[in-house]
Amino acid sequence: MRFKLLPCVLVLLFTxxxxxSSGDIDSDSFKLGLILVGPQNDHGWSQAHxxxxxxxxxKTGGELITxxxxxxxxxxxxxxxxxxxxxxxxxxxxxxxxSDDMKDGVLEAAAxxxxxxxxxxxGDTAWSDGEDYxxxxxxxxxxxxxxxxxxxxAGCAAALQSDTGNISYLGPLINAETRRLVSSTYLGAKxxxxxxxxxxxxxxxxxxxxxxxxxxxxxxxxxxxxxVNDFIxxxxxxxxxxxxxxxxxxxxxxxxxxGKAVWAIPYDYEGACSEAAAVCLGxxxxxxxxxxxxxxxxxxxxxxxxxxxxxxxxxxxxxxxDSSAIGFMKGDGLTSDNSxxxxxxxxxxxxxxxxxxxxxxxxxxxxxxxxxxxxxxxKDIWYLSMLLEGIEGASTTE
Amino acid sequence: MKxxxxxxxxxxxxxxVSMVLVSLLLALFRIPIFETYTLLITGSLGSxxxxxxxxxxxxxLIIASASLVIxxxxxxxxxxxxGQIIAGAVAASFIARELQxxxxxxxxxxxxxxFLGGAFWGLLVGLLKIRGGVNEIFGGLGLDFVATGLVVxxxxxxxxxxxxxSTSGTEPxxxxxxxxxxxxxxxxxxxxxxxxxxxxxxxxVFNRTQFGLKLRSIGLNPNSSYRFGIPTSRYIxxxxxxxxxxxxxxxxxxxxxxxxxxxxxxxxGYGFLGILVVLLAGYRPFLVIPIAFFFSMIAIGxxxxxxxxxxxxxxxxxxxxTLVLSVVLISAMxxxxxxxxKHVKTEE
Numbered sequence: 001m002r003f004k005l006l007p008c009v010l011v012l013l014f015t016x017x018x019x020x021s022s023g024d025i026d027s028d029s030f031k032l033g034l035i036l037v038g039p040q041n042d043h044g045w046s047q048a049h050x051x052x053x054x055x056x057x058x059k060t061g062g063e064l065i066t067x068x069x070x071x072x073x074x075x076x077x078x079x080x081x082x083x084x085x086x087x088x089x090x091x092x093x094x095x096x097x098x099s100d101d102m103k104d105g106v107l108e109a110a111a112x113x114x115x116x117x118x119x120x121x122x123g124d125t126a127w128s129d130g131e132d133y134x135x136x137x138x139x140x141x142x143x144x145x146x147x148x149x150x151x152x153x154a155g156c157a158a159a160l161q162s163d164t165g166n167i168s169y170l171g172p173l174i175n176a177e178t179r180r181l182v183s184s185t186y187l188g189a190k191x192x193x194x195x196x197x198x199x200x201x202x203x204x205x206x207x208x209x210x211x212x213x214x215x216x217x218x219x220x221x222x223x224x225x226x227x228v229n230d231f232i233x234x235x236x237x238x239x240x241x242x243x244x245x246x247x248x249x250x251x252x253x254x255x256x257x258x259g260k261a262v263w264a265i266p267y268d269y270e271g272a273c274s275e276a277a278a279v280c281l282g283x284x285x286x287x288x289x290x291x292x293x294x295x296x297x298x299x300x301x302x303x304x305x306x307x308x309x310x311x312x313x314x315x316x317x318x319x320x321x322d323s324s325a326i327g328f329m330k331g332d333g334l335t336s337d338n339s340x341x342x343x344x345x346x347x348x349x350x351x352x353x354x355x356x357x358x359x360x361x362x363x364x365x366x367x368x369x370x371x372x373x374x375x376x377x378x379k380d381i382w383y384l385s386m387l388l389e390g391i392e393g394a395s396t397t398e
Numbered sequence: 399m400k401x402x403x404x405x406x407x408x409x410x411x412x413x414x415v416s417m418v419l420v421s422l423l424l425a426l427f428r429i430p431i432f433e434t435y436t437l438l439i440t441g442s443l444g445s446x447x448x449x450x451x452x453x454x455x456x457x458x459l460i461i462a463s464a465s466l467v468i469x470x471x472x473x474x475x476x477x478x479x480x481g482q483i484i485a486g487a488v489a490a491s492f493i494a495r496e497l498q499x500x501x502x503x504x505x506x507x508x509x510x511x512x513f514l515g516g517a518f519w520g521l522l523v524g525l526l527k528i529r530g531g532v533n534e535i536f537g538g539l540g541l542d543f544v545a546t547g548l549v550v551x552x553x554x555x556x557x558x559x560x561x562x563x564s565t566s567g568t569e570p571x572x573x574x575x576x577x578x579x580x581x582x583x584x585x586x587x588x589x590x591x592x593x594x595x596x597x598x599x600x601x602x603v604f605n606r607t608q609f610g611l612k613l614r615s616i617g618l619n620p621n622s623s624y625r626f627g628i629p630t631s632r633y634i635x636x637x638x639x640x641x642x643x644x645x646x647x648x649x650x651x652x653x654x655x656x657x658x659x660x661x662x663x664x665x666x667g668y669g670f671l672g673i674l675v676v677l678l679a680g681y682r683p684f685l686v687i688p689i690a691f692f693f694s695m696i697a698i699g700x701x702x703x704x705x706x707x708x709x710x711x712x713x714x715x716x717x718x719x720t721l722v723l724s725v726v727l728i729s730a731m732x733x734x735x736x737x738x739x740k741h742v743k744t745e746e
Contacts (some may be wrong), residue, residue: 032672066704066705067701067705072662072663072664072666074666077586077694077697078701079656082451082701082704083701086441086446100566104570104658173563173564173565173566174562174564176561212550212563212564213565217565217662220546220565220662221565306461350554383559394563396562396563
């Protein structure tokens with residue numbers, strides 16, 4: 001009898017063993033490590049990530065471990081691999097590095113910890129068709145929202161509200177990501193300037209000035225406050241921000257207080273308009289919560305697979321916090337007429353009736369980017385090598 | 399110009415005073431005091447990895463401090479040390495980027511280039527002082543800004559990543575240009591050795607050579623030294639060149655063992671932090687090592703404060719600042735007491 005029971009006991013043990021080795025994690029003991037490049041309360045990029053990660057952990061249970069200001073200027077003693085080591089020793093089950101500036105560090109950390117799921121937000125190393133694909137890093141995934149839509153809407157709002165047609169873009173650093181976002185903004189502005197307002201594109205001035213990094217580093221980058229003041233002094237009446245922090249809207253608010261007709265469109269964080277609500281036309285923002293929740297859940301369930309996720313808005317309600325990866329929150333500065341026009345523009349995008357990334361489109365130097373009628377592929381947009389024709393400002397350093 | 403030359407117990411008292419002050423601050427915000435200090439120690443010394451990280455942070459700080467001992471002992475406020483670190487880093491980066499050579503040749507070439515780069519930047523400070531009559535504080539500070547501007551130009555211009563213009567840094571160097579590390583750790587025995595050798599060299603120069611003796615003499619009284627026949631201008635220039643060369647080595651360790659690329663903030667503020675270290679050490683080179691190591695413990699250990707307790711990342715800086723203020727306070731109290739005793743004896 002004893003021997004007859006033995007196989008059953010062994011089967012039971014193997015079954016239990018299989019369950020426990022599948023990688024399941026008790027959700028209460030789940031830990032998400034979040035590495036931020038800026039302060040977690042910057043009303044911009046880093047705060048958007050922090051709130052997204054908080055949302056995820058609130059949904060799954062467990063704990064959020066955060067470290068902010070991980071960049072060589074603010075934290076010269078701290079490197080990403082060092083932080084990853086610390087987080088893993090603290091029991092982190094999933095680590096999210098949130099800046100393109102962390103590329104080298106996160107690649108090194110992912111190679112050193114092949115069994116720990118990691119996400120490099122805004123990166124492309126898990127995109128098998130991408131130019132920087134790293135097939136060896138099986139634990140490193142990427143996630144990014146299709147902010148191109150948010151920027152097109154921002155560009156449209158700017159063109160609708162602008163009296164002078166002089167729109168300025170406060171750019172961070174120059175890379176493929178920022179080129180495609182500036183170009184998306186311009187496409188939105190151009191469409192609404194021409195099609196909705198019926199004006200000539202030759203009367204639209206769209207200029208970008210790059211400060212050199214995602215936020216101000218005194219003595220290293222150009223001072224964004226000075227740049228925005230220059231924009232206003234040169235006649236711009238709408239300032240669009242592409243940097244992680246809120247200088248554009250703050251300076252625009254100050255200018256408006258002194259009697260100038262200036263508006264601003266901040267970036268990244270849903271609540272950024274609160275810095276100067278009266279001049280805010282709206283804010284395109286990231287809503288990282290749903291994506292981080294989804295990834296965290298796969299880690300808890302033991303079926304995380306590193307992948308490249310470039311996620312568009314939930315067109316049924318792009319401001320739905322539970323479903324949309326990006327959103328656009330209209331600001332108090334937008335007139336009711338322009339608000340209606342903007343709604344119509346958004347509806348066309350949502351229905352797919354309008355694709356602004358469609359030829360004929362030229363690069364800034366006049367060479368062809370897309371022939372007439374051809375729609376840009378994801379790769380065309382992601383790796384945009386030059387700004388589009390009509391945009392004033394540098395495309396590269398060369 | 400004098401550093402804090404009190405006995406060891408005055409340093410311990412300063413550490414205690416600063417701990418009491420920081421503890422009061424922690425208590426005010428209802429932060430667990432014991433856990434905070436425990437995390438500082440376990441976060442910096444709690445494992446071989448953490449000890450290695452702490453040592454690696456102490457490397458550029460020790461080297462920068464050793465460089466400052468040379469100039470401070472000669473009576474020179476070498477605020478230009480930051481620029482000299484940067485110049486060393488730029489020169490080493492140039493070698494790392496431009497020369498394709500095996501590690502055994504490349505690393506010594508980078509060290510040599512960093513040494514010369516820092517020396518050149520020190521020479522500029524010296525020439526401005528000797529030939530142009532520009533005080534080394536102003537000359538050095540100006541050259542700090544020039545060095546930062548140069549790095550930003552290189553990083554965003556000729557040395558930028560392909561298709562990118564960002565102040566985030568150059569492409570990482572080829573691995574041949576990385577200081578070798580102990581397997582599984584970030585600790586580089588070469589970097590640690592360089593820092594210890596530099597300190598030993600400074601000790602040797604000031605305790606065993608006529609050059610060091612004359613520098614000390616100039617530092618104590620330049621006019622008398624000149625009247626005794628010491629060519630003070632030449633010695634001042636040499637001290638700034640030598641100090642700059644040593645500082646340049648700190649830049650080499652930053653690019654070759656920490657960042658593996660050139661970033662605009664490559665000096666890491668170690669030059670300015672080194673000034674505090676040297677003042678606390680009373681210009682005594684052997685004391686630079688423990689004080690710099692303690693500062694590094696705070697820098698590395700305080701990361702845990704944010705990770706484990708959710709405290710603000712700047713609290714480590716508050717602790718360092720309080721420590722320095724406590725030393726100043728205790729040193730001033732000691733001097734005041736000595737003066738009173740002297741005064742009483744004179745009256746008797």
